[in-house]
Amino acid sequence: MSDAQQKGHADRNHSQSQPQPQTASVPATPIRFGTDGWRAVIAEEFTFANVRRVAWALAEHLEATGRAGQGVAVGYDCRFLSDRFAAAVASVLAAAGIPVLLSRSACPTPALSWAVVSRKLGAGVMITASHNPPEYNGFKLKGWFGGPALPEETRQLEAILARQEAGRAGAAPPAGLDLTEARRLGRVEEADLVGPYVQQLRNLVDFERLRAARLRLVADPMHGAARGVLADLLREAGAEVTEIRGEFNPSFGGLAPEPIARNLGPAVETVRRLGAQAALVTDGDGDRVGAVDATGEVLDAQRIFALLLQHLVEVRGWRGSVVKTFAGTRMVDKLAARYGLPFHETPIGFKHVCEYALKEDVLIGGEESGGIGIKNHMPERDGLLCNLLLAEIMATRGRTLGEQVAALMAEIGPHYFQRRDLHLTPEGKNRLMALLRDDPPARLAGWPVEKVDPLDGYKLIFGPSRWILFRASGTEPVVRVYAEAESPEEVGALLDDGLRLVESATR
Known part of the structure; x- marks a missing residue:
């Protein structure tokens, strides 16, 4: 890693071992894992208390599945307080007796995943909201195989969270183990996760x-x-x-x-x-x-x-x-x-x-x-x-x-694609999805709808190279509209007519 890169990483790596704020409040809404982890707005639902709760539930899940002894890698991105949230996760896991490999600097998510695979760990946690706006942060959970936790695993984690919250209403989450003490006890190892990952890329x-x-x-x-x-x-x-x-x-x-x-x-x-x-x-x-x-x-x-x-x-x-x-x-x-x-x-x-x-x-x-x-x-x-x-x-x-x-x-053959994101109220999203489920249009932009595929959202298919998909985001208050066709003009026509459909359904 270059000197400039080391310096850049160092200026992100601040105050990991400082005490973290605590709160005794119970989350306003249940913590749910979307298509790629749990994400929420910083200081609203994404708080130190809630992050500790998720780490606490993860510790129980790993104990139940027999993977606690394998350890957990914890990494973080460049968002506001990401290093502090990662330190909170590490402290809770360490208090539960789970060995933690904590990144000593911000790192890409695939570097965290590679650490899980190469070190044969039981899981990985990445503090990041990925592509979401800067006011968000998130908790990505990686399985022992380095990829995103599978749906059954996140369902189990949500069930543990719900049970813990119901049984401890008004109770503060565990404070965790002070990181200085955790290091002394050998429960937390701070490591460079970027260097080994870079070597893997050189091999590929x-x-x-x-x-x-x-x-x-x-x-x-x-x-x-x-x-x-x-x-x-x-x-x-x-x-x-x-x-x-x-x-x-x-x-x-x-x-x-x-x-x-x-x-x-x-x-x-x-x-x-x-x-x-x-x-x-x-x-x-x-x-x-x-x-x-x-x-x-x-x-x-x-x-x-x-x-x-x-x-x-x-x-x-x-x-x-x-x-x-x-x-x-x-x-x-x-x-x-x-x-x-x-x-x-x-x-x-x-x-x-x-x-x-x-x-x-x-x-x-x-x-x-x-x-x-x-x-x-x-x-x-x-x-x-x-x-x-x-x-x-x-x-x-x-x-x-x-x-x-x-x-x-x-x-x-030619293929052109566009996506538009629509911010809708929950009621508007529900009305749109109900319309597409119960009474989808027979035509859009002049093309007859040959099939409606409800695999994930609703995709109207017009032939081998034309389609439009309406899907509610799992991580943002957004409906995404995707379209593909054989020319930019055809894609534009599909999207324009699709947006008119949205407007009529959500008035």
């Missing part, structure tokens, strides 16, 4: 091919936990790298650290100004991938998923199942069929992809949001690995990412 990516290409790249960690890490890896691979948004900034510059087009203006501007071949982007905790082409066009995660699948099969020669979540592009379906690979579609949430990876040989699995996992690593999303593989694609093909996308769509 063709650095020699990258060095020969001498790419000019922009690294954009969006002020998140990958700051310094991705840029240093690309420099090690021989690229000329300019890092932007690499400063420690818990407000993320006023934007949600999500690598989608509306948040990538700085990356677009920098690519154009420098004449770079691409900008490679990660989200707030480093498990999602985004990219900007040499022309300044943002490559959405759908196209990135397709490019990675093509590269792994045609260049690496790897095979295995292909798994995508419900809002994913049909390009993936078509490529899986072309290569003769088993294909699965799951509800939204990488935990469903992970379930397949634990029972069969999965080549690649991912979500429309940019969370993509790769074979021979771990059943978890990894934004840094995916970005390094995008650089490997450019080095191998001698094309920019945009040129490669154009060549791929010339082979399998």
Whole structure:
């Protein structure tokens, strides 16, 4: 790790061992795990007391499942108080006699996951709200396999929380063990989680091919936990790298650290100004991938998923199942069929992809949001690995990412995708979902609806390359509307008509 990176990590790592505030209040609402952990607004529901309660429930769960003795890795991102929340988790687990491996600095989520796998631990906890706005924080739970805790496990944790809260109404959560004492007793080990993870990435990516290409790249960690890490890896691979948004900034510059087009203006501007071949982007905790082409066009995660699948099969020669979540592009379906690979579609949430990876040989699995996992690593999303593989694609093909996308769509047909997020009241969301369930439209934007798929939300399907999906978010007060079609104009027409449907249903 470079001196600059060490310094950057150090300025995030403050006051871990200080006493934490406590409260005797009971949570206003039950703690629920969504598609990827529990998330809430800092100081409203995401408090030290509630974080301790979740850690307390996790300790009981690990004891019940026989994994407590294996230990737990605890990491954190760059959000406000994330290091203090992580310290609170470590103190509660240590008080329960569970060995804790605590990251000594902010780290990407895949680095935390790799620590669980490489050290054969019983679980992992990552304090992060990932791509959510800066006022949020969260508690991601990782299973012994390094991937997101499976639905049955989070249900068990919620049941323990409910039972504990009912039985201890008005009681404060456990204070935990002072970290200085926990270190003395050997129950908490502070460790570098980034270094071993970086070595794993070196094992997975063709650095020699990258060095020969001498790419000019922009690294954009969006002020998140990958700051310094991705840029240093690309420099090690021989690229000329300019890092932007690499400063420690818990407000993320006023934007949600999500690598989608509306948040990538700085990356677009920098690519154009420098004449770079691409900008490679990660989200707030480093498990999602985004990219900007040499022309300044943002490559959405759908196209990135397709490019990675093509590269792994045609260049690496790897095979295995292909798994995508419900809002994913049909390009993936078509490529899986072309290569003769088993294909699965799951509800939204990488935990469903992970379930397949634990029972069969999965080549690649991912979500429309940019969370993509790769074979021979771990059943978890990894934004840094995916970005390094995008650089490997450019080095191998001698094309920019945009040129490669154009060549791929010339082979399998055009696919264009957009997403819009609508902030609705709970009542409005319920009315919309009831309408789509009970009385979906027969036509939208002039196309007849051939099928309504209710796997996760409601997807109206108009043919092999056109669809629109309405889905209520599991982590935010939002309904997301996704659409794919054969031209930008068709996507726009679908979304415009879809939004009119939302307005009429929620008046």
